[in-house]
Every structure is written in structure tokens, then in C-alpha cells.
Amino acid sequence: MSILISFPIVILLMILQTTFFREITLLNGSADLFLVTIASWALLSKDNSSWFWAILAAALCGFVSAIPWYVFVFTFLSIVIMARFVRGKLWQSPLMSVFGITMIGSIILYVLTFIGLRFQGVVYPLQSTMVRVIIPSIFLNLVFAIPVYAILKDLSVWIFKGEVEQ
Amino acid sequence: MSVSGLLDKIIGKAVDPLVGVQGWVSTRVQTIVDFFTLPRDVTTLMQQNAALEAKISQLQTENLQLKQQLVETEILYALLDFARDNPENQYVAASVIGKDPSPFLNYLIIDHGSDNGIFKGMPVVTEQGLVGRIDAVTASAARVQLITDAGSTVNIRLQDSQSEGQVSGSVTGDLSLERVSASVTVKDGELVFTSGLGGSFPAEILVGQVVSPEVKENELFQTASVQPSVDFSTLRAVLIITNFQAVEIEPLVP
Numbered sequence: 141m142s143i144l145i146s147f148p149i150v151i152l153l154m155i156l157q158t159t160f161f162r163e164i165t166l167l168n169g170s171a172d173l174f175l176v177t178i179a180s181w182a183l184l185s186k187d188n189s190s191w192f193w194a195i196l197a198a199a200l201c202g203f204v205s206a207i208p209w210y211v212f213v214f215t216f217l218s219i220v221i222m223a224r225f226v227r228g229k230l231w232q233s234p235l236m237s238v239f240g241i242t243m244i245g246s247i248i249l250y251v252l253t254f255i256g257l258r259f260q261g262v263v264y265p266l267q268s269t270m271v272r273v274i275i276p277s278i279f280l281n282l283v284f285a286i287p288v289y290a291i292l293k294d295l296s297v298w299i300f301k302g303e304v305e306q
Numbered sequence: 307m308s309v310s311g312l313l314d315k316i317i318g319k320a321v322d323p324l325v326g327v328q329g330w331v332s333t334r335v336q337t338i339v340d341f342f343t344l345p346r347d348v349t350t351l352m353q354q355n356a357a358l359e360a361k362i363s364q365l366q367t368e369n370l371q372l373k374q375q376l377v378e379t380e381i382l383y384a385l386l387d388f389a390r391d392n393p394e395n396q397y398v399a400a401s402v403i404g405k406d407p408s409p410f411l412n413y414l415i416i417d418h419g420s421d422n423g424i425f426k427g428m429p430v431v432t433e434q435g436l437v438g439r440i441d442a443v444t445a446s447a448a449r450v451q452l453i454t455d456a457g458s459t460v461n462i463r464l465q466d467s468q469s470e471g472q473v474s475g476s477v478t479g480d481l482s483l484e485r486v487s488a489s490v491t492v493k494d495g496e497l498v499f500t501s502g503l504g505g506s507f508p509a510e511i512l513v514g515q516v517v518s519p520e521v522k523e524n525e526l527f528q529t530a531s532v533q534p535s536v537d538f539s540t541l542r543a544v545l546i547i548t549n550f551q552a553v554e555i556e557p558l559v560p
Contacts, residue, residue: 154407155404157407158403158404158405158406158407158415159403159404159405162404162405162406162407162409163405165409168409168477168478168479169409170409172407172408174407201407204406204407204415204449205406205407205408205411205413206406206408206411206413206441206442206449206451207406207407207408207410207411250410253408253410254410257410257456257457260457261457262456262457263456264410264456264477265476265477268476268477268478269410269477272477272478273409273410273477277409
């Protein structure tokens with residue numbers, strides 16, 4: 141069930157990310173809905189579906205975006221690894237976990253993007269990129285982490301309750 | 307009596323109580339009528355109110371849709387005028403349907419692809435000027451690299467001085483003028499057009515205007531900002547020049 145539902149959710153995320161969330165900017169930064177969703181789902185899911193969600197999201201992002209695909213694959217899988225590691229340890233403070241993973245995941249994503257684009261020959265000035273893009277984007281990711289986590293928590297209750305009843 | 311007005315006074319005195327009675331009876335009768343008819347009327351009014359509210363809602367939606375269509379029509383008319391003024395090119399119009407998910411990049415996604423004759427490298431313009439070029443294509447959509455993207459470089463020519471240079475994008479979406487000789491006099495507000503050099507874009511497409519040129523001592527080239535002619539934040543529709551074949555310059559291999 142959680143794998144089946146990942147298809148419409150990831151597609152919906154892509155539509156929202158390329159339209160609505162790219163318009164909500166802070167300086168030149170914008171939130172990454174995929175990253176926040178993968179982080180939340182990896183903390184909430186009671187099965188191994190978060191791996192599938194991460195790969196599906198990475199594949200779609202790699203297809204749509206001009207950022208090299210391996211940046212998304214590496215970042216989203218790292219987030220799942222971190223979330224599964226943290227889940228057993230900080231289970232009493234889920235919001236702290238989601239904030240921590242979102243922040244570390246964001247740093248990984250933007251540093252890898254920076255490096256990946258440099259490999260493609262696009263050189264970004266470090267200071268202005270940090271001030272204008274990376275820090276505002278991380279802040280927006282943290283802001284959106286709360287509502288996304290809340291929505292996915294309801295979704296996980298609905299999915300896993302159904303699976304338990306079966 | 308009638309002439310003296312006495313008759314009017316007498317009639318007035320006689321009628322006044324009758325008018326009072328008439329008013330009293332009328333009020334009571336209206337109250338009784340209301341008592342019997344009001345519940346039905348409230349129901350009818352509520353139904354009418356609901357119907358009118360639904361109608362208002364529908365009309366508001368229609369109004370919004372019409373305004374939206376009006377804006378789109380104005381954009382399309384502007385693009386059509388541009389296409390008529392430049393008959394040497396063939397155009398395909400496309401709507402902007404999204405942006406690249408990453409905040410690092412200034413790319414657009416449009417709703418036309420290879421099925422509509424669009425291929426990688428084709429220039430993208432609006433009636434205001436140069437937008438960018440096609441970066442990737444699927445059957446029904448394409449990704450456009452804007453000239454404001456950090457990876458974009460456009461060979462340009464300045465209108466007044468006729469000197470050539472480059473306009474590069476940045477992570478912040480600002481355009482900067484580069485590779486213009488320090489000996490050239492560049493004026494504030496001077497128009498910047500594509501030069502056609504390099505084969506990436508056709509010549510004579512408006513890119514923007516020079517803002518605050520600066521010549522530093524002992525520098526070979528001067529720098530300036532360029533205000534793009536296209537407002538990228540409100541871009542809704544674009545034209546793709548389909549009869550321009552971009553030249554892919556590969557490094558020479560010995």
C-alpha cells in the first residue's frame with residue numbers, strides 16, 4: 141500500500157515543487173518538498189517503503205531537473221539511511237529528528253549540487269551562493285518540515301492501520 | 307362652504323379617525339397575513355438566497371476565468387505581433403508550466419516538445435526579447451535554460467558602440483556584461499542585442515539594457531550589469547524559433 145501510494149504522491153510533489161514551491165522564495169532560495177517528504181516518511185514509515193520513495197523521487201527529480209541525477213539519488217538515500225539510524229534512538233522527539241535530518245539532508249543536497257554543477261562547468265561564487273541560496277533554502281526546508289511531517293503522520297496512520305487490520 | 311374651505315376642514319375632521327382605523331386594521335391584517343405566509347416565504351427566500359449565492363459564485367468563477375483568458379489573449383496577441391514583425395523566423399508558441407525544482411538553476415518547463423518540432427538548442431524569445439534556449443526535450447515538454455542562469459553565456463553586441471562582448475547569468479538571476487574592451491565607451495541605458503557569434507542564438511534579438519558600466523584601472527575588460535528586457539518573474543508564454551539551427555561547438559581534438 142505504501143509503495144502504491146508513493147506514485148501519486150511523488151507526482152503530486154513534483155507538480156507542487158515546480159509550480160507553487162518554486163514561487164515561494166526567500167532571497168533566491170526555495171524549499172525542497174521532496175527532501176522534506178523523504179525525511180519525514182523515512183521517520184514515519186513502519187516498513188521499507190522509504191527506500192522506494194527515495195529512489196522514485198530521485199528518478200523523477202533527475203529526469204525533470206537539470207541538476208545531475210546522482211545528486212538526488214545520493215542525497216535521498218543518505219536521508220533514508222540517517223532517518224532509519226535515528227529512528228531507533230530519538231523516537232521520543234520526532235520533531236527534533238525531522239529537523240535534524242532535514243537540515244543535514246539539505247546541506248548534503250546543496251553541497252552536492254554545488255559540486256555536481258561545478259563538474260558540469262558551472263562555477264558558482266561560494267559566498268553569494270551560501271547567503272542567497274543555500275541558507276535561505278535550508279531555512280525554508282525547516283519551516284515546511286512541520287506541516288509536511290504532520291500530513292505524512294496522518295497518512296502513515298491511515299496506511300499502517302489498514303495494513304495491521306488486514 | 308366649499309369656496310370658503312370649511313367643507314375640507316369638516317371632511318378632514320370626519321376622515322381622520324377613519325384613516326386611523328384603516329391604518330390600525332391594515333397593520334393587524336398584514337400581521338395576520340405575515341403570520342400565515344412568513345414561514346413559506348422564509349423557505350422561499352432561503353432557497354432564492356442559496357440559488358443567488360450559487361449564481362454569484364458561478365459568475366465570480368467565470369469572471370476570474372475570463373480575466374485569465376484576457377491576460378492570456380493579450381500575451382498571445384503580443385507574441386503574434388512579434389512573430390508578424392519578424393517573418394524571417396518560424397515560431398512555435400508554448401506556455402510556461404513550471405520551473406526547475408532546484409533553486410540553483412534558472413530553468414523553465416514549457417508544454418511543447420519534440421512532437422511540436424522543438425529540439426535542443428532552439429532559441430526561446432518573447433515579444434520583449436531573448437528568454438533562453440531549449441536545454442532538454444521530451445515528446446510533449448521541454449526545459450528552457452534562461453539567459454539569467456549561471457551556466458548561460460550569450461554573445462552580444464552593444465547598439466551604440468557596436469562593440470561585442472558577452473552577457474552571463476548568475477545564481478541570483480542577475481545579468482552581467484563581460485568581455486567588453488576597456489577602451490570602448492559604454493553608455494548607461496545602451497541596448498544590448500545578440501550578436502549571432504558562436505551560433506547559439508540568431509543575431510539582433512534584444513537582450514536588455516546596460517546599467518552602471520564600470521572601467522577598473524589596469525583591467526583589460528570593463529564590467530556592467532544588464533537589465534534584462536524580459537520580465538522573467540511574470541513569464542507565461544514564450545515563442546520558440548524553430549527554423550534556427552544552433553551550432554554545437556565541440557573542442558577541437560588533434
